[in-house]
Amino acid sequence: MEWEVVIGLETHTQLNTKSKIFSGSSIAFGSEPNTQANVVDIALPGVLPVLNKEAVRCAIRFGLAVDAEIAPLSVFARKNYFYPDLPKGYQISQYELPVVGKGSLTIQVGEQEKTIRITRAHLEEDAGKSVHGASPGQSGIDLNRAGTPLLEIVTEPDMRSAAEAVAYARKLHELVQWINICDGNMQEGSFRCDVNVSVRRKGDEKLGTRREIKNLNSFRFMQQAIEYETRWQIETLEDGGKIEQATVLFNPDTGETRAMRSKEEANDYRYFPDPDLLPLAISAEDIESIRSEMPELPTAMKLRFEQAYGLSAYDAAALTASRNVANYFTTTLEAFGGEAKLAANWVMGGVSAKLNEEDKDIANSPVSPELLAGLLKRIADNTISSKIAKEVFEAMWSGEGSADEIIDKQGLKQVTDSGAIEAIVDEVLAANPAMVEEFKAGKEKAFNALVGQTMKASKGKANPAQVNEILKRKLAG
Amino acid sequence: MINKSLKELAAMLASKDISSVELTQEYLNRIDRHNPEINAYISLDQEKTLAQAAAADQMLAQGTASALTGIPIAQKDIFCAKGWQTTCGSKMLENFIAPYDAGIIERFNAVGSVNLGKTNMDEFAMGSSNETSYYGKVQNPWDRRRVPGGSSGGSAAAVAARLCAAATGTDTGGSIRQPASLCGLSGLKPTYGLASRYGMIAFASSLDQAGPMAKSCEDMALMMNVMTGFDERDSTSLNREKEDYTRDLGKPLAGLRVGLPKEYFAEGLEAGVAKVVEAAIDEYRKLGAEIVDISLPNTMLSIPVYYVLAPAEASSNLSRYDGVRFGHRAAEYDDLMDMYCKSRAEGFGAEVKRRILIGTYVLSAGYYDAYYLKAQQIRRLIAQDFERAFEQCDIILGPTAPSTAFKAGEKADDPVAMYLQDIYTIAVNLAGLPGMSIPAGFAPADDGKELPVGLQVIGNYFDEARMLNAGHAYQQVTDWHTRMPEGIA
Structure with missing residues (x-):
């Protein structure tokens, strides 16, 4: 009998607001411990939360980007548990009524397109961090991160392979940056995934017992962790064992997952509506005003590239893989004013090859869209051949000037006489x-x-x- | 001097008959004399207090004074005040020096009022007798063997014994009105959302509200002018236009429709208290009010509903007292869990623990729907009772508490008997309405001692000005509010 893996994701996206979700403290990363924790963040007696409207705008932007229902009324709830990095003894989150309801995100796995259903997305605050080893025999608490706004995005168990899960995570990672709600920095924890994995016999309707892999902060680890976990579950079942619901951690050094707590030890979080915060009301006008400020989304842009520029689906997908690539391409094309295919080939070819080689982001490309457009013009008007164009491009990359200057200086003008x-x-x-x-x-x-x-x-x-x-x-x- | 109204004191300060420093010193002297017995104050800081008085004298000299400039006010120890020990009546916060000012404290500071000290209270405002305070019982100035009520018992005793010109209190289920009733003074819990909760240590967030405790309704109107107003740091604070609560004082009561809820005059009300309240209603009739019989059918459900919702919120609000960042931490412990358990076991008193346990229970998986959710539904029914009642009347009158002050220890071991003290006051908090208690006479206790009785005035949302006038009109034709306990000269 063949096995099937069933995967669902919960992603904590750190919103790129200036201040925390319920206090005015900055959320900048990397400051000295506890320098970004005010009286509200340390939860002194008497302090109260005040919702950061910018975080709500981010949530609405996300909702619109995944074509989701945006709740006219959502409720903040307290998730109660004790932990030293949780100053209030509860986390303010959303439970029964989240701000973003059902939506979807379409991913590309190889040649296949697949739509992943999004169950919900809710706003919540991050906890602080325990710092171990700073002084012998004692643990420290850094509350700089406490109260950082998060949007937790939850999918249905719609993915059937590690590759699909990673494709979804990558697509989501690009999307939240595209709509400018998250800086996407995975090393700093701005984008963290919890992956729910279960296996079942192919054809079974019923879902198997799931284990949740916590806090994956790289796509490579996600791939490895899911593959390991899937193998482990199948082997366990084939050996006649049972899967216990549990939370597991992935160890990148061993490539293994191991359980950190079982369901029996799970907390009763005693959720209830936070009486310090009013229900969050979002009007149709609010939504429309945010919709009007939304950038063109990758799906729409991809379609436009295919239809208006006659680009292939593959090219259009590559050029809309990230907002920076798309911006680079459209700016280049605008300045060039010529054939889109030529611009596309150069962006996906010469430019991206050099960027890969030097591990640079396209936003920091030494050859700007304007410079590239100058080169494309000379190719298009036959001033240089494509072979010479490569030389000129190299020179531009090294900062030797514009295409025209380089052609002139080095006498590279094509002979057409x-x-x-x-x-x-x-x-x-x-x-x-x-x-x-x-x-x-x-x-x-x-x-x-x-x-x-x-x-x-x-x-x-x-x-x-x-x-x-x-x-x-x-x-x- | 100590019997003068806030308006009279302000006039004396303005005309330089007395300075704020002199007036403050007078109260500090009285506190020195009487507080060791009455125990109305938990913390005093003469230096800070007199510095504020001196600053107030500057404002008075510069002509930037307003109604409460230079007036010595006692602050309930539930309000964080920068540099002041702020205990909330708990051992848990014995070592806590607030590094910031509550919204209410800021407002008094801004107008140059003088903080006389922090008053005693039931631990975390949980109690109706002030006996749950870690800092000792408070004596009722009318009979030192009796309780002042609670939780704002220290503030009530301070006003009654003239150990301050006026005081602040907070009211979650009757904590301003019941002690006002038991100590023979005026106390007002405003509409939920009028007074900032920022910096006011939370007991039950959806019910807590700060208000004035003073010698008269006129004094309370002046206090309300300072205490209310929008605070963007409190999401439940209402952004309304600023009101002058003195504006209706002196208006005739002719035509005022006064509702009498039959449930407030039923079983459980002491006969002596009933008699005093009925006499007060007669007084209102004479003032031209029209008396209407009304019904608040869900009154009896208010105590069970309250004792689900308030502990539920409290159990969560009090989670921050974990010994990690501030407050009491056990001296020795084995591990993190042991530190939590010991710190909280040592830092909290029995009543607080009881309510944390109840609250934790009613929010637990499997019980939430039956308790918390059901209680929220009934809470709406209780609010609807009042909505219907206010179609028939403008204000509601009744007793504040079922009895006069009881003896210390009398109900301390019987939580349910203690909880019944708030039978007439709790519904007002559940509905978010304003409620007030004013002195209406005296009733004999079982030992024959004559003790103060409070008349409760309940108004519709934002009707505080009308309520204060209704109380003021009564205080113009009666002198109960001017009576002073003996033996505290």
Whole structure:
């Protein structure tokens, strides 16, 4: 019997607001411990939470981006438990009535498209951090992170492989950055995934018992963790064992998952509506006003690239993989004003190859869209061949100036004067009688060699189409 | 001097008949004399207090004074006041020096009132006799063997014994009105949301409200002018236009429709108290009010509903007292769990623990629907009772508490008997309405001692000005509010 893995994700997205979700403290990362914790964050007696409206706007933006229902009225609830990094003894979250309801996100796995259903997304505050080892025998608490706004995004158990789960996580990661609600920094914990994994016999309706892999902060670890966990569950069941519901952690060093607490030890969080906060009311006007400020979403943009520019689905998908790539492409195309396919090829080819090589983000590309457009213009008007264009691009990358300046300075302008090309061809023919003989004997390869010699003699500047044409004419004559 | 109204004191300060420092010193001297017995104050800081008085004298000299500038006010120890020990009546916060001012404290500071000290209270405002305070019982100035009521018992005793010009209190289920009734003074719990809860240590967030405790309704109107107003740091604070609560004082009561809920005059009300309340109603009739019989059918449910909701909120509100960041931490412990358990076991008193346990229970998985959710539904029914009642009347009159002050220890071991003290006051908090208690006479206790009785005035939302006038009109034709206990000269 074949096994099937069933996966659902819960993603904690740190919202890029200026201040915390219920206090005015900054949320900047990396400050000295407890320098970003005010009286509200340390939960002194008497303090009260005040909702940061910017966090709500972020949630609404997300809801619109995944085509979700946005609750006209949602409720903040207290999740009660004791832990030293949780100053109030409860976390303010949303429980029964979340701000964002059912939505969906379409992912691409290989050639396949798949729609993942989003169950809900709710606003909540992050906890602080325990700091171990700062002083012997004692643990410290850093409350800088306490109260940082999070949007927890929960999916239905719709994914059937580690690859699908990672594709969803990547797509979500790009989307939250695209709509500018999260900086996407996984090392700093701005985007963390909890993955629920269960297995069942293919064809079974009933879901197996799930284990939750907590706090995955890289896509590679996510892939490894799911694969390990899936194998472990299948082996356990095949050996006649039972899966107990549990929370597990992934150890990147061993590549293994291990249980940190079982269901029996689970807390009773005693959720109830937070009496310090009014229900969050969102009007249709609020939603429309935010909708009007939304950027074009990747799905819509991809379709536009296909229809308006005649790009292939593959190209359009690649160019809308992130907002920075899309911006780069559209800015380039606008400045260029020519054929979209040429711009697309360069963005996905030359530019992205160099970026990969140097591990740079496209937003920091040394060749700006304007510079690239200058190069594309010279290719389009035949000033340079695509071979020379590569040289010019390298020079631009090293900061030697614009395409025109480099072409000028290095004398790379393509020769299109047919008289000049004819003169070179004549020289080449005279210098290579053996090749001419071979061609005349019917060896087509000799023609290509003669083209090569001509290009070489012109230092690559001769227009290749003209060289072809003139050579053909002369050899025939 | 100590019997003068706030308006009279303000006039004396304005005309330089007395300075704020002199007036404050007078109260500090009285506190020195009487507080060791009455125990109305938990913490005093003469230096800070007199510095505030001196600053007030500056304001008076510069002409920037307003109605309460230079007036010495006692602050319930539930309000955080910067640099002051702020205990909330608990051992848990014995070492807590507030690093910030509550919204209410800021408002008094802004107008130059003088903070005389922090008054005693039931621990975390949980109690009706002030006996749950870690800082000792408070004596009722009318009979030192008796309780002042609670939880604002220290503030009530301080006003009654003239150990302050006026005081602040907070009221979650009757904690301003019941002690006002038992100590023979005026106390008002405003509409929920009028007074900032920022910096007021939370007991039950959806019920807690700060209000004035003073010698008269006129004094309370002046206090309300300072205490109410929008505070953006409290999400439940109402953003309304500023009101002058003195504006209706002196208006005739002719045509005022006064509702008498039959449930407030039923079984459980002491005969002596009933007699006093009925005499007060007669007084209102004479003032031209029209008396209407009304019904608040769900009154009897208010205590069970309250003792689900208030402990539920409290159990969560009090979770922050874990010994980690401030407050009491056990001296020795084995591990984290042991630290939590010991710190909280040592830091909290029995009544607080009882309510944390009840609250934790009613919020637990499997019990939430039967208790918390059901109680919220009944809470709405109770509010609807009042909505219907206010279609028939403008204000509601009745007793504040079922009895006069009882002896210390009398109900201390019987929580349910203690909880019944708040039978007439709790519904007002559940509905979020304003409620007030004013002195209406005296009734003999079982030992023959004559003790104060409070008349409760309940108004519709935001009707405090009308209520204060109704009380003021009564205080113009009666002198109960001017009576002073003996032996505290």
